[in-house]
Each structure stands twice: as structure tokens, then as C-alpha cells.
Amino acid sequence: MSVVSYRTAGGVAVLTIDNPPVNALSHAVRAGLVEGLERAAGDAAVVAAVLCGTNACFSAGADIEEIASGLALQAPLLADVQARIEAARKPIVAALEGTALGGGLEIALTCHWRTCAPTARVGLPEVKLGLIPGAGGTLRFTRLAGPESALEAITGGAQIPAARALEVGLVDALAEDAVAAAIELGRQAAADGRPLRLARDCGDRIRSVRPGLFAEFRRNITRRARGQLAPWRIVDSIEAACMQPPEAALALERAGFVACRDSPQHQALRHVFFAEREARRIPGIGAEVKPLPVRSAAVIGAGTMGTGIAMSFANAGIPVLLREAAPDALERGLAQVRSQYDGSVKRGSLTRERAAAALALIRPASDYAALGSADIVVEAVFEDLRLKQEVFGLLDRAAAPAAILATNTSSLDIDAIAAATSRPEQVVGTHFFSPAHVMKLLENVRGSRSSPQTLATVMALGRTLGKAAVLAGNCDGFIGNRMLMFYGAEAEFLLEEGATPEQIDRVMEDFGFAMGPLAVRDLAGNDVGLLIRKGRKLPADERWSPILERVVAAGRLGQKTGKGFYRYEGRSRISDPEVLTLIEAVSRDLGLKRRSIPDQEILERLLHPLVNEGARIVDEGIALRPGDIDVVYVNGYGFPAYKGGPMYWAEQAGLERVVETMRRLAPTHGARWRPAPLLERLAATGAGWDARAR
Numbered sequence: 031m032s033v034v035s036y037r038t039a040g041g042v043a044v045l046t047i048d049n050p051p052v053n054a055l056s057h058a059v060r061a062g063l064v065e066g067l068e069r070a071a072g073d074a075a076v077v078a079a080v081l082c083g084t085n086a087c088f089s090a091g092a093d094i095e096e097i098a099s100g101l102a103l104q105a106p107l108l109a110d111v112q113a114r115i116e117a118a119r120k121p122i123v124a125a126l127e128g129t130a131l132g133g134g135l136e137i138a139l140t141c142h143w144r145t146c147a148p149t150a151r152v153g154l155p156e157v158k159l160g161l162i163p164g165a166g167g168t169l170r171f172t173r174l175a176g177p178e179s180a181l182e183a184i185t186g187g188a189q190i191p192a193a194r195a196l197e198v199g200l201v202d203a204l205a206e207d208a209v210a211a212a213i214e215l216g217r218q219a220a221a222d223g224r225p226l227r228l229a230r231d232c233g234d235r236i237r238s239v240r241p242g243l244f245a246e247f248r249r250n251i252t253r254r255a256r257g258q259l260a261p262w263r264i265v266d267s268i269e270a271a272c273m274q275p276p277e278a279a280l281a282l283e284r285a286g287f288v289a290c291r292d293s294p295q296h297q298a299l300r301h302v303f304f305a306e307r308e309a310r311r312i313p314g315i316g317a318e319v320k321p322l323p324v325r326s327a328a329v330i331g332a333g334t335m336g337t338g339i340a341m342s343f344a345n346a347g348i349p350v351l352l353r354e355a356a357p358d359a360l361e362r363g364l365a366q367v368r369s370q371y372d373g374s375v376k377r378g379s380l381t382r383e384r385a386a387a388a389l390a391l392i393r394p395a396s397d398y399a400a401l402g403s404a405d406i407v408v409e410a411v412f413e414d415l416r417l418k419q420e421v422f423g424l425l426d427r428a429a430a431p432a433a434i435l436a437t438n439t440s441s442l443d444i445d446a447i448a449a450a451t452s453r454p455e456q457v458v459g460t461h462f463f464s465p466a467h468v469m470k471l472l473e474n475v476r477g478s479r480s481s482p483q484t485l486a487t488v489m490a491l492g493r494t495l496g497k498a499a500v501l502a503g504n505c506d507g508f509i510g511n512r513m514l515m516f517y518g519a520e521a522e523f524l525l526e527e528g529a530t531p532e533q534i535d536r537v538m539e540d541f542g543f544a545m546g547p548l549a550v551r552d553l554a555g556n557d558v559g560l561l562i563r564k565g566r567k568l569p570a571d572e573r574w575s576p577i578l579e580r581v582v583a584a585g586r587l588g589q590k591t592g593k594g595f596y597r598y599e600g601r602s603r604i605s606d607p608e609v610l611t612l613i614e615a616v617s618r619d620l621g622l623k624r625r626s627i628p629d630q631e632i633l634e635r636l637l638h639p640l641v642n643e644g645a646r647i648v649d650e651g652i653a654l655r656p657g658d659i660d661v662v663y664v665n666g667y668g669f670p671a672y673k674g675g676p677m678y679w680a681e682q683a684g685l686e687r688v689v690e691t692m693r694r695l696a697p698t699h700g701a702r703w704r705p706a707p708l709l710e711r712l713a714a715t716g717a718g719w720d721a722r723a724r
């Protein structure tokens with residue numbers, strides 16, 4: 031069976047791509063398209079051609095495996111297919127019945143016209159892999175839809191719904207049966223002798239570009255795109271699409287594509303892409319273990335996390351019951367949900383209808399008996415083991431026998447919570463990140479008795495909710511927070527030795543974190559940080575820096591009190607000499623002579639202990655693989671995706687560097703800061719993570 035089939039319908043050739051699962055543009059597809067186009071061109075009985083796809087998809091773009099193979103692509107290339115389309119003398123119409131992404135959309139944009147099913151989505155997501163479109167996507171998109179839409183869509187990489195695609199001019203008509211509409215359009219265009227329209231030659235949308243548009247856009251993305259290659263190259267290409275002849279714009283785009291493709295950033299983002307896929311696989315749990323369907327859910331506790339988790343379910347179309355202890359807390363929670371949805375509508379990230387539909391899916395539960403309909407219950411009450419055990423006891427009695435009982439605890443023992451039920455095999459941790467309806471990470475925590483089906487269900491739930499799910503073992507802090515402890519502690523040791531909050535945050539923000547560690551502390555609340563710290567038992571040979579305690583004692587709780595490690599005016603943070611005085615007093619009390627600390631030392635001393643603990647976590651089986659840790663840090667802790675995550679980043683630089691840092695820190699910091707045995711083993715031979723003994 032060919033991956034591109036050919037049939038004729040009333041004088042129109044219909045070329046259908048059928049390359050499951052997503053009609054990737056592999057070599058066979060490209061060759062099939064060229065062959066079909068030639069056949070249509072040579073058949074005197076054919077007046078027009080339509081390109082479409084099966085598998086509820088036009089094409090999701092390049093074959094990522096083919097590209098990942100590193101081998102030069104075999105002709106015909108995408109550009110060859112496009113050259114055939116643009117050289118055609120008969121109308122060619124693309125019918126988009128499902129997603130058309132990346133190279134898939136680039137082919138569609140090359141055709142003379144496009145019809146689109148109302149449910150289809152289009153987009154150029156290359157930026158998410160650190161790339162820019164490489165087959166004229168920036169030129170054709172810009173010339174059809176104008177530079178404003180192009181800048182937004184291509185630097186963001188988001189999928190565009192059909193109605194919006196029509197509105198901006200990317201597609202020409204919406205039709206339930208996009209293929210039939212495309213056949214009709216092609217036939218009519220041929221009958222009328224309508225001039226064939228090539229996107230590259232369209233001039234209407236670029237004739238009067240607002241002066242200053244590009245300078246302004248570049249300014250706007252300075253923060254978001256800092257340190258990255260692809261977004262800037264995309265802006266350059268779109269500018270060229272407006273200002274230069276098509277050939278020159280295409281050459282510039284091509285050069286940008288090659289530069290991005292050969293960059294470490296693309297390698298790192300590709301690593302994250304594959305790591306997210308790999309993280310879904312759990313050794314020993316095969317395809318024969320079917321996840322339970324989650325058709326309805328319940329959330330206990332309507333605080334910060336509970337409301338966000340409820341919204342995550344609702345946004346995925348899953349009805350969710352919300353249970354609170356007190357009526358006023360429930361009212362506050364629901365008001366919070368409403369105001370979040372209002373905000374999304376105002377920002378334009380959600381249509382009024384979709385927000386209303388999601389809101390309607392969240393309903394209060396008057397009592398525990400009402401929870402019997404839920405397939406999964408996620409508990410998000412206060413972080414208190416006794417309270418959680420009591421709630422799980424009640425849930426065990428009220429929930430359907432097959433229902434999964436999940437806890438959002440960030441630190442408590444899953445087994446101790448499961449012990450309060452008669453169904454420990456159906457108890458699991460589902461650790462969401464704040465704000466839960468936004469953050470992409472779902473850290474699922476395996477109790478010692480969690481069943482394979484329970485685990486398969488919460489891993490599948492991640493996909494349903496549009497999140498990257500990772501499975502963690504049950505230990506203090508699980509994967510993410512356990513590692514974070516070393517990062518936070520080290521930031522304060524650096525302050526004691528001579529660094530300032532400004533320097534530390536600048537180094538980490540230049541590295542690519544959205545916020546440095548001390549700015550994050552101020553955001554989360556220094557009192558909260560201190561409380562968590564006090565709940566931890568520290569080994570006898572370790573200490574905490576007294577800085578956090580003194581900052582709190584000085585009433586500097588963070589943004590909420592207008593001062594913490596910084597002073598705040600509105601949201602902008604301002605250096606505060608009082609903080610430095612406080613830090614210097616600590617240095618003095620500890621008998622430390624302050625010194626100037628190089629930026630590189632700050633970077634390594636913050637990230638290497640994180641990686642070192644990551645190595646222990648892998649060795650202990652708490653994380654299934656180093657890549658899982660990267661997925662956790664990229665999606666839950668603001669680690670720059672274009673650096674690939676902490677484990678990948680450390681491997682690129684050489685694992686022996688981590689060992690060196692830890693050897694330096696251990697004598698003053700304590701035994702847990704010694705190099706992890708796994709790291710020492712790998713570093714001794716200069717090996718990477720792949721060489722670890724399984």
C-alpha cells in the first residue's frame with residue numbers, strides 16, 4: 031500500500047496521505063506526493079488536484095525520527111514537493127481535515143488555496159524544538175496572514191483553531207467536508223480560469239506594515255526569548271518576508287533554519303521532547319495494563335492547589351466535584367476559579383464560551399456521599415498527615431470501589447496515607463505544581479502498594495490533562511523538591527561567603543531561569559520556606575544558613591509584605607541595602623571573610639548539588655532515568671528547556687565537573703554533599719548517563 035493514494039473525483043485528482051499515526055512527511059510521503067502531482071499534471075482528464083490526509087490529520091510535519099537519524103535527507107525533499115506545486119498549471123487545493131503542523135502546514139500554504147474543517151488546527155511549532163520553519167513557512171504565513179499574526183503564531187508555536195485561521199487569511203474556507211469543498215473549489219477555479227494564487231507572491235498584507243512593528247516586537251520578547259536562538263531568527267525571517275523579495279526571504283529563512291538545527295539548543299530541546307515521551311514508559315508495565323477511564327473526578331480542598339487541579343480537569347472536559355470543609359472556604363475557592371477564567375477571557379487565551387463550559391463542569395459536592403460518581407479523587411487539603419489520613423478514611427468509604435484515591439501531598443509518605451484505606455493498591459500521589467492549571471508537570475508518586483493499573487491510570491491522566499507526567503518513588507520531597515533542597519541551601523551559603531541576592535539571581539536568570547532562587551523565595555514567602563525547612567530533619571554534620579531565619583525575623587516575608595531579599599514597589603524588585611547589612615552580619619557572626627565570588631562558581635555551586643542529588647535519586651530508583659529528572663525540572667521548576675534539564679546540561683559539560691564541585695563542598699557541608707557514587711563511577715571513565723549499570 032502506498033502512503034499517498036491517488037484517485038480522481040469528477041476530473042479532480044485527490045492525493046491522500048496515509049502514513050499513520052500523524053502522516054509525517056517521511057521520504058515515501060514526499061516521493062508519493064511528487065509522483066501524484068506529476069500524474070495529475072500529465073493526465074489531460076484532470077483539471078485540478080486536492081491534497082489531503084487520513085488519520086484525522088493533514089500532516090503533523092517532518093518525520094522526527096528521520097531527522098534524528100542525523101543522515102542527510104533523501105530527495106525528493108520538501109522543497110522539491112513545493113517546487114512541483116508552484117510550477118503546476120492546474121489549481122491545487124489543500125483540504126485540512128485535521129491538524130496541519132510544521133512541514134505539513136508549509137505544504138498546505140504552498141498550494142493555491144486551502145479548505146479547512148471547523149475542528150482542524152494549524153500551526154508552525156518548530157520554535158518548541160529550537161528550530162524555525164525551514165520550508166518557506168515564515169514567508170508564506172506572513173504573506174497570507176500579515177506580520178502581526180505571523181510574529182505571534184510562529185514565535186509562540188501554538189496551534190491555531192480553524193476559525194482563527196480563516197479570520198487571519200491562512201485558509202480560504204471552512205467546511206464540514208473539507209475534501210468535498212476542496213474538490214469543488216479546484217473544479218470551479220479551473221472552469222473559471224482563475225489565476226493561480228501563490229502565497230509567496232501575495233503582497234496585500236505586507237504593503238503597509240506598521241512602522242516600528244518589528245522593533246517593538248523584539249522588545250516585547252526580550253525577556254521571554256532571552257538566550258534563545260530560534261525566536262530571534264523567526265522575527266528576522268518574518269521581517270524579511272515583508273521587506274524583501276521572496277527569494278531573498280527564503281534564503282534568510284533557510285540560513286536561520288540551518289543555524290538553529292545545528293545548535294546545541296535544538297539538541298537540548300530534542301532531548302526534552304524524547305525524554306517526555308520516554309517518561310511515560312514504566313518498566314514492567316506494558317500495554318496489556320489498561321488505564322482506567324477517567325470520566326469524572328473529585329477534588330478535596332478548594333485552596334490554592336485544589337482550585338487549580340479542578341480547573342485542570344475542567345479544561346480537559348472532565349466534570350469535577352469540589353469538596354471543602356467550610357462553606358466560606360468553598361465560596362472563596364469558587365470565586366478564585368471564576369476570577370481565573372475571567373482573566374483568561376480578558377487576556378484572550380480562552381474564548382468566553384470555552385471558559386463558561388469549563389466553569390460549568392466544576393460543581394461543589396455537598397457531602398462525601400456525592401463523591402461516589404468520581405473515577406478519581408485528588409486530595410489537596412492542608413499538608414498534615416493526620417488530616418490526610420482522616421480524609422482518606424472517609425474517601426475510602428464514600429468513593430466507588432474502583433475509584434483511585436490520589437493525594438497532592440508535596441512531602442508526606444504515600445504509604446502512611448494509603449494505610450488509612452482498605453485499598454492501598456488504588457492510592458497514589460499526583461503531585462501538581464502551582465498554579466496547577468498552568469504548570470505542565472505532573473509528578474506521580476508510587477506507593478509501595480500502588481497497582482500497575484493505578485500507575486498506568488495516573489500516567490495516562492497526565493496526557494489527558496495536557497501535562498508531562500513523570501513517575502517518582504516515595505521519599506521525602508520525591509524527585510523535584512528533594513533536589514531543590516540542595517539548591518536553596520547553597521544559595522544562602524553563597525550569600526554568607528560574599529555573594530549578593532542580585533548577583534545570584536542575575537547569574538541564574540542569565541542562565542535561563544525565569545527567576546533566580548532568592549526572587550523565587552520572596553514570591554513563595556520566606557515564612558513558608560522557613561516552615562518547610564523546620565519540618566525537615568537535618569543530619570548532625572549539616573547546618574542551615576541562619577540567613578532565612580533572620581530575614582523572616584526582620585519581617586521580610588517576601589512580596590506579600592513588600593520586602594524580603596529585595597524591596598518591592600508593585601511587582602518590581604529593588605535592591606535593599608538593609609538586606610546586605612543583614613547578610614554581612616551573618617558572615618561576621620560565622621567568622622567568614624566575605625570574598626568576591628565569580629559568576630561561574632555561583633552557577634556551578636547551585637546546579638551541581640542539584641545534579642548530584644539527581645544521581646542519587648536515579649541510583650535509588652526514585653527516578654526511573656536521568657531524562658525523567660530533566661522533564662521534572664524543565665516543566666516544574668523553570669529550568670530552561672533549551673539547556674535540556676539539569677542532568678543533560680551536566681552531561682554536556684562533563685560529569686566530572688560535578689564531582690569536583692562536590693568534593694570541594696563536602697568537607698564544610700556534610701556527608702550528603704559528597705559526590706554521589708554513581709557520578710563518581712561515571713566520571714572516572716568520562717562516561718555519560720547511558721553508561722550507568724542497570
Ligand code: NAI
Nearest residue numbers: 331332333334335336354355359410411412413439440464
Ligand atoms: P491551601 O491552604 O491553599 O488549601 C487547603 C484547603 O483545604 C483549604 O481551603 C482548606 O479549607 C481545605 N481543607 C482543609 N481540611 C479539609 C477537609 N477535611 N476537607 C476538605 N477541605 C479541607 O493549601 P494548598 O497550598 O492548596 O496545598 C494543598 C496541598 O497541596 C498540600 O498537601 C500541599 O503540600 C500540596 N501542594 C502545595 C503546593 C503549593 O504550591 N501551594 C504545590 C504542590 C503541592
